[in-house]
Amino acid sequence: MFRLLIASxxxxxxxxxxxxxxxxxxxxxxxxxxxxxxxxxxxxxxxTRSDNYRLLIHxxxxxxxxKMAINQQIPRGGxxxxxxWFAANQDRIKRQIRPAAIAAANAIxxxxxxxxxxxxxxxxxGRAVVYGMTDVDAALQRYQATRALxx
Numbered sequence: 540m541f542r543l544l545i546a547s548x549x550x551x552x553x554x555x556x557x558x559x560x561x562x563x564x565x566x567x568x569x570x571x572x573x574x575x576x577x578x579x580x581x582x583x584x585x586x587t588r589s590d591n592y593r594l595l596i597h598x599x600x601x602x603x604x605x606k607m608a609i610n611q612q613i614p615r616g617g618x619x620x621x622x623x624w625f626a627a628n629q630d631r632i633k634r635q636i637r638p639a640a641i642a643a644a645n646a647i648x649x650x651x652x653x654x655x656x657x658x659x660x661x662x663x664x665g666r667a668v669v670y671g672m673t674d675v676d677a678a679l680q681r682y683q684a685t686r687a688l689x690x
Contacts, residue, residue: 578659597646
């Protein structure tokens with residue numbers, strides 16, 4: 540009888556905590572319209588898309604990644620083969636670099652606007668910055684908890 544009572548209480552506590560978690564989880568998106576993530580390419584950001592808010596992920600090392608990719612393709616053997624390769628691949632390189640350069644410039648501009656001073660950084664609604672997190676939902680939970688404390 541005692542074991543049954545403990546098992547029932549345990550189940551009730553689990554069900555109650557799941558209800559609180561579900562309620563907290565659904566309210567984590569309340570008032571959130573835009574989330575911008577600032578990270579480098581080595582940082583795994585989750586989720587990568589959302590139906591609950593507009594999610595933008597800015598990779599701050601985009602140009603470095605493009606430069607590394609191009610450098611790996613340049614043939615060895617001196618300046619002559621390298622120049623020939625660049626001449627033959629100039630249009631492809633421009634097509635590859637142009638969107639990356641625009642994305643990198645936008646990321647730097649946005650980071651400067653928000654005064655981001657370290658990575659990763661998650662900006663919620665263009666107003667609040669959460670540092671040190673790559674899980675957007677966890678950052679939103681922290682944001683909502685901080686917001687609740689200020690009310």
